[in-house]
Amino acid sequence: MLKRTVSTLLVIFALFLTSCANTPTSGLVPFADSKDGYRFLYPNGWTETKGNSAVDVLFHDIIEPSENVSVAITKLQTVKTLEEIGDAEAIALRVQERVVAPAGSGRQAKLLNVTQRAVSDRNYYTFEYAVERAQGEPRHDLVTLTTNRGNLYTLSISSSEKRWEKVKELFSRVAKSFTIES
Incomplete structure (x- = not known):
């Protein structure tokens, strides 16, 4: 009887530890x-909210409402693929100039990191920016983008600079999880 009880407790404990594991x-x-x-x-714990018409979907943190993730879909205008712009860094600089900190926006961005991954013959680019704003506290943005059938898909996730160290691993997993179905 004691053996069975101990065995059962060990199985329950093992299942508990497995459920607490830090998976992707x-x-x-x-x-x-x-x-x-x-x-x-x-x-x-984040909730979906209404964004502006340029955003397809927007989620924000209930506790830290300035932390958000959004997806925007736009038609490619001047190129058919991102690779026509150049390498990953050239693409990141174009995104910085046109999306993250366009002229007249009151924002200045510094490109911190560029990564590229391929999934099923599709390139995904993730760019990390430190963003200074004319009004408001500094921000930290991750932007992942790819193309499909003439559209540019952009996932952006953002946090205040002061919270970045606490959320950067979680936000990086969000950025890496973004995929398009063919």
Whole structure:
């Protein structure tokens, strides 16, 4: 009887430890848009809100409402693929100039990191920026983008600079989770 009880407790304890493991999806919730064909993970406890018309979907943290993740889909205008712009750093600088800190926006951005990954013959670029704003506190942004059928898909996740160290690993997992279905 004692052996059975101890064995049962060990199994329960092992299951508990397994559920507490830090996996790539722990602390994250899946989101999929079947109409537009993209998916990503977002932090548990965040809520979907209405954004402006340029944003397809927007989630924000309930406790820290300035932390948010959004996806925007736009038509490619001057190029058919991102690779026509150049290498990953050239793409990052174009995104910086046109999206993160365009002229007249009151923002200045510094490109901190550039990564590129390929999934099923599709390139995904993730750029990290430190963003200074004319009004308001400094921000930290991760922007992941890719193209599909003449559209540019952009996932942006943002935090205040003071909270960045606490959320950077979680936000990096969100940025890496962004994928497009062919």
